Amino acid sequence: MPRFWLLKCEPDVYSIRDLERDGRTGWDSVRNYQVRNFMRDEMQAGDLGVFYHSNADPSGAAGVLRIVRPALPDPTQFDPKSEYHDPKSTREAPTWLMCEVEFVERFPEVVPLERLRVEPALAGMLILRKGNRLSVTPLEETEFEAIRALGAGRGKPASAKSSVESAGKSAGKSPVKSSAAPVPAGARRKSR
DNA sequence: GCCAACGTTGGC
């Protein structure tokens, strides 16, 4: 059973269109212990994630990605020239991890935060909680499916009661562009 | 650009 995640990134830094173009990328530069532990302990290959654009116009859910490999050493920590260099980290025991992700789909339009907020199925979602700053958060399957439905334009109006039932299984037939592109080496800010 | 909320740091 796959798990579900929400991954935030500023689209000025790396957007869903960049991922669509690249096919795969290393979700690097995360410098938060809680997020690192998610990647180390809970994330699994095959998990699905919502790609969320933060600090954007509009901010919101932009598409879907899949976790290819969950807990790789983040190379930026070893790069003295990187903004994310961590001199205390060693290759034997890397402090920081990243995951490799692949493109699954881009929503025709970003589902704005404003829309997510009024969706009953998303009432408990971590990212909507005030003050939450984690760049990677777990999602319930119902939350993931609700966001995916909104992204596909299949969301019920915000006023509708119970929008969960309609969010059926749609996994498994994703238009994955199976690019064999390696993980880009460039140090990119995937938020912390 | 403001500012609330949070994580991290460092003095003690």
Place this chain on the structure above:
DNA sequence: GCCAACGTTGGC
């Protein structure tokens, strides 16, 4: 191990 100061995030 407490906690104030500081830096950062991210919506608005």
